[in-house]
Amino acid sequence: NKDFFDFEKSLLQRAFNPTTSYEGNIKGAINLYMLFYIKHRTKVAACFRTLYRIYDLLDNAELKEKIKKNYLKIIRAQLTDSELFFIRYNGMTYYGDNFTKYINKYNVIKHLPAFDLLEFKDWWKDLTQIERTGINIVFHNSTRLLRRILLKRDSDIVFRIPGENLKYGFEIKTKSNYEVEITLQIDNSQKNDIMEYVGFEKFSNKRIQALLDCYLKETFLYSNFGKFNKKQDLEFYSNPIITNGNICIINSGVRNTQGQALKIK
Structure with missing residues (x-):
């Protein structure tokens, strides 16, 4: 039952050495x-x-x-975070390879909290549940926004988190759909009042x-099992961190070196 997957997920998270x-x-x-x-x-x-x-039957x-799609969304809605966790890892093995076409086509693991994955344990292992949930929300909102932005072909778009006097300013910038940059500006003169x-x-x-770098790798490569963007065509990069007084600017990006549109599930 569903408790089984919750229990086993917890065991794997504790056992993993990042x-x-x-x-x-x-x-x-x-x-x-x-x-x-x-x-x-068994x-x-x-x-x-x-x-x-079930997915194969409905797809055909x-x-x-x-x-x-409505039927398949209902099925997706029944899956818990822990079940999505195991579906994702199973899809990365030989045993789950056939299922990946449906996972990608119908975005089965859309609501998987990415920051709970084992690959991010080096960051979340010392955080409280509230702190982990907050970063999961940041990741989820960023991925949702990227999905919407990248549908606008051949566009240069800049999105900034709205608000004034914020400690953390989040920005997503795209260049004609083949390059994405994420920037986090930190104003250390301000107190953070946003839970996320x-x-x-x-x-x-x-x-x-380093966390932003890994988030981009997860989003554009591993979350779709390497089926959307060719690994050899992707270049992940980090620009030097800029510090000016109380302001710190952290930037990471990914580009398709062939000038092809980046795809996201």
Whole structure:
């Protein structure tokens, strides 16, 4: 039942030993998941197969596309955060590869809290649940905004979080759909009053930049199982951190070196 996945997710999160490499953490997370899968194969394999068959049945059904999507959204709405967690890792293995086409097509793991993934443990391990939830909200809102922005083809768009006298100023900038930059401006003369950014208070500027780098890798590469953007065409970069008095500007970005539009699920 659903409690099973909550319990096993907690065990994996406690057992995982993070490294300083996001790619290394991906590999370690998959290895740890495979130990879980082997131990509980008779339980989880049937669950994943059933879910796959439901999506396969509806995808091939002679229904209007709108009705089909509504049914599939209802199914997605029944999945807990912990179930989404395991669906994501299963999709990164041989056993879940067939399901990834439906996960991507119907955005099955849309509501997965990305910051709860094992790959981010080096950041969330020392945070309270409220602090972790806040960063998850920042990530979720950023991904939702990027999805909307990137649909506007060949556009240069800048979005800034509204408000005055804020300690944290968040900005997303796109260049003709093939490059995205995320900037976090920190005004250390201000007190932070926004819950979503409380967790950032625990990190150094370099740690925040590393977190933004990994968020972009997760968003544009690993969350879609490498099916939307070719890994060899993506260049992830970090610009030097700028400090001017009380103001600190942290910037990270990703670009498609072939000038192709970035895709996001």
